[in-house]
Amino acid sequence: FVLFNKAYLFLQLAGTAVLAIGLWLRFDSQTKSIFDLESNNTTFYTGVYILIGAGALMMMVGFLGCCGALQESQCMLGLFFLFLFVIFALEIAAAIWGFANKDKVTDELKNFYMETYGKRSQPAARETLKAFQLALDCCGLTGALEQQFMDTCPKKTTLESFSVMSCPAAIDDVFNSKLNVIGAVGLGIAVIMIFGMIFSMVLCCAIRKNREMV
Numbered sequence: 001f002v003l004f005n006k007a008y009l010f011l012q013l014a015g016t017a018v019l020a021i022g023l024w025l026r027f028d029s030q031t032k033s034i035f036d037l038e039s040n041n042t043t044f045y046t047g048v049y050i051l052i053g054a055g056a057l058m059m060m061v062g063f064l065g066c067c068g069a070l071q072e073s074q075c076m077l078g079l080f081f082l083f084l085f086v087i088f089a090l091e092i093a094a095a096i097w098g099f100a101n102k103d104k105v106t107d108e109l110k111n112f113y114m115e116t117y118g119k120r121s122q123p124a125a126r127e128t129l130k131a132f133q134l135a136l137d138c139c140g141l142t143g144a145l146e147q148q149f150m151d152t153c154p155k156k157t158t159l160e161s162f163s164v165m166s167c168p169a170a171i172d173d174v175f176n177s178k179l180n181v182i183g184a185v186g187l188g189i190a191v192i193m194i195f196g197m198i199f200s201m202v203l204c205c206a207i208r209k210n211r212e213m214v
Helices: 002-027 030-036 043-071 074-100 103-117 123-136 166-211
Strands: none
Touching: 002 030, 002 043, 002 166, 043 074, 043 166, 074 103, 074 123, 103 123, 103 166
């Protein structure tokens, strides 16, 4: 039972990791400004909240499995297996959806940036543009060329301004770097969930066998 409880503890930790990734994307300095924009009904916005919800659900399911193991309840272990299987299927679907929509998410942000950039003469658009460029540490459509005369760009020294990225390139860079982290964690969580389903079935069969012997 100690081994099984450790497996369920790992599942709870996996849920915590998913929740942490969702919260990281929601509140990270490079991405949190996206949620403050008026046009925040993007695929990215939806995906982040799905991660947060999935992480919280995995933590609760892990707790259910732990209770089922301690109480030797076949019903609770059966529910645990069912919920875990559903979450696993949803995780696979979400991974496929995420990689398939990666370009869509970046294109939405680029289009939003371009629209805001085109309205930069308006005070509201200027503030949004300033927040966006500060969060991504980028400047305009050309980077270093606009750094010298755009007052919405982050303040840089003359030497630093030569290495400033354009905002479309910065958007690509942010999503590529974060996607690698999410993919690695997702793979680890999938393995843990598979072991969790196996352990729950083994434990359920062991409990049934012991009761039949009694």
